[in-house]
Amino acid sequence: MCLAIPAKVHQVNGDSALVSIGNVEYKASLLLLKDVKEGDYIMLHAGFAIEKVDKKEAARMLALFREIEDSKTT
Amino acid sequence: MRYIDDYRDGLLMKELVGEIRKISVSPVVLMEVCGSHTMAIHKFGIQSLLPPAIRLVSGPGCPVCVSSMGFVDKAIALSRMDHAITVTYGDLIRVPGSESSLEKERSNGSDIRIIYSLLEALVIAKNNPEHPVIFPAIGFETTAPATAAVVKKAAKEEIHNFFVLSAHKIMSPVLKALVDGPLKIDGFLAPGHVSAITGSSIYQELADKYGRCVVISGFEPVDIFQSIRMLINQVNSRQPRVEIEYSRVVKPEGNPAARRIMNEVFEPADEIWRGFGNIPLSGLKFRKEYDRFDAEKIFPVKVPEFHEPAGCRCGEVLRGMIDPTACSLFAVSCTPDNPIGACMISSEGTCAAYYKYRKLT
Ligand code: SF4
Numbered sequence: 198m199c200l201a202i203p204a205k206v207h208q209v210n211g212d213s214a215l216v217s218i219g220n221v222e223y224k225a226s227l228l229l230l231k232d233v234k235e236g237d238y239i240m241l242h243a244g245f246a247i248e249k250v251d252k253k254e255a256a257r258m259l260a261l262f263r264e265i266e267d268s269k270t271t
Numbered sequence: 272m273r274y275i276d277d278y279r280d281g282l283l284m285k286e287l288v289g290e291i292r293k294i295s296v297s298p299v300v301l302m303e304v305c306g307s308h309t310m311a312i313h314k315f316g317i318q319s320l321l322p323p324a325i326r327l328v329s330g331p332g333c334p335v336c337v338s339s340m341g342f343v344d345k346a347i348a349l350s351r352m353d354h355a356i357t358v359t360y361g362d363l364i365r366v367p368g369s370e371s372s373l374e375k376e377r378s379n380g381s382d383i384r385i386i387y388s389l390l391e392a393l394v395i396a397k398n399n400p401e402h403p404v405i406f407p408a409i410g411f412e413t414t415a416p417a418t419a420a421v422v423k424k425a426a427k428e429e430i431h432n433f434f435v436l437s438a439h440k441i442m443s444p445v446l447k448a449l450v451d452g453p454l455k456i457d458g459f460l461a462p463g464h465v466s467a468i469t470g471s472s473i474y475q476e477l478a479d480k481y482g483r484c485v486v487i488s489g490f491e492p493v494d495i496f497q498s499i500r501m502l503i504n505q506v507n508s509r510q511p512r513v514e515i516e517y518s519r520v521v522k523p524e525g526n527p528a529a530r531r532i533m534n535e536v537f538e539p540a541d542e543i544w545r546g547f548g549n550i551p552l553s554g555l556k557f558r559k560e561y562d563r564f565d566a567e568k569i570f571p572v573k574v575p576e577f578h579e580p581a582g583c584r585c586g587e588v589l590r591g592m593i594d595p596t597a598c599s600l601f602a603v604s605c606t607p608d609n610p611i612g613a614c615m616i617s618s619e620g621t622c623a624a625y626y627k628y629r630k631l632t
Contacts, residue, residue: 262283
């Protein structure tokens with residue numbers, strides 16, 4: 198029920214956006230999230246964008262996990 | 272998306288499991304609160320990879336499962352009104368009230384429609400001005416802002432035949448009820464998408480006042496292992512605090528714009544939870560300014576008192592007191608095809624998760 202799925206934003210039209218998950222396109226309402234741009238990833242929940250996915254943060258956390266692993270194994 | 276694969280990286284998972292094994296020194300009980308976490312934990316067989324000292328228990332985070340029977344009975348009563356159209360997300364339709372379900376009502380001829388987005392309800396309302404369009408609303412802070420946004424839109428567009436029966440709930444009061452309960456929970460794997468809206472501050476009291484460890488977790492296996500590792504480190508250091516593992520989505524301040532909309536339309540009120548009974552100020556009801564959308568006020572109905580199906584221990588399951596396997600009906604007379612209690616009916620229910628993945632765990 199609280200499932201939200203990352204979707205890529207293709208086009209912003211006022212308070213809605215055309216997004217895709219894999220090859221399937223959806224309409225996402227932007228009533229709950231401002232400043233969404235083409236190329237962003239958003240979390241889509243029941244037709245609403247509820248938050249952006251921070252790509253830099255995703256990469257940073259992964260690098261951090263990996264770094265800790267590396268330092269442990271060396 | 273690239274990051275999903277990265278968060279399912281088998282090598283990284285193995286490293287994390289190894290690390291958890293190293294730091295796990297004493298028995299701990301960790302509760303995952305969200306139904307989506309429960310499903311992921313069972314799907315990826317996470318418990319079986321952990322050292323035996325770490326026990327994962329499921330909590331009350333499946334909105335369908337914690338909806339009271341009285342609420343379902345009310346939704347059914349409203350769906351039976353002349354000309355009524357009921358719109359619902361798929362989850363609720365099979366949940367039994369005391370003598371029927373929305374699914375049964377639909378096969379008896381009631382107009383009940385499954386929607387994907389609540390915005391569809393406004394289109395239905397506009398196209399059917401003579402019909403009351405009723406939305407029985409469940410869900411936590413993840414879902415409630417969307418309901419509020421649609422109510423505001425209906426107000427602005429002067430749609431007068433759209434109504435909401437709100438059983439929306441908020442997360443922090445039930446966590447406090449759990450901490451006050453008999454099960455000793457050392458740490459919480461906090462729900463990622465609720466927290467995307469609320470931010471991390473709603474858990475602060477759990478750490479500061481009740482000494483419980485909290486990590487807001489994502490839903491991929493690497494997220495869950497990493498969150499468990501962060502929780503064990505917190506337990507070991509005896510410094511309970513609130514950390515965010517799912518930082519690619521959850522900001523400490525959450526989504527203030529969504530919260531503003533939610534709080535403009537709804538205010539906290541007492542709410543009945545299956546398995547818990549009444550929890551003060553744990554629900555969301557309409558503010559006065561939005562009264563005219565409140566199905567409860569506009570169409571008052573009386574329903575019989577709440578009771579669980581005979582033999583069902585869903586209430587104890589929801590409080591983490593027992594595993595579903597302790598229920599004598601589990602996998603015997605209660606299965607997803609023939610569910611007895613709400614925890615088996617919802618695809619995210621703990622009993623359903625245990626059933627579906629019972630060979631893996
Ligand atoms: S297995 Fe079925 S009857 Fe037993 S607690 Fe779960 S839902 Fe209830």
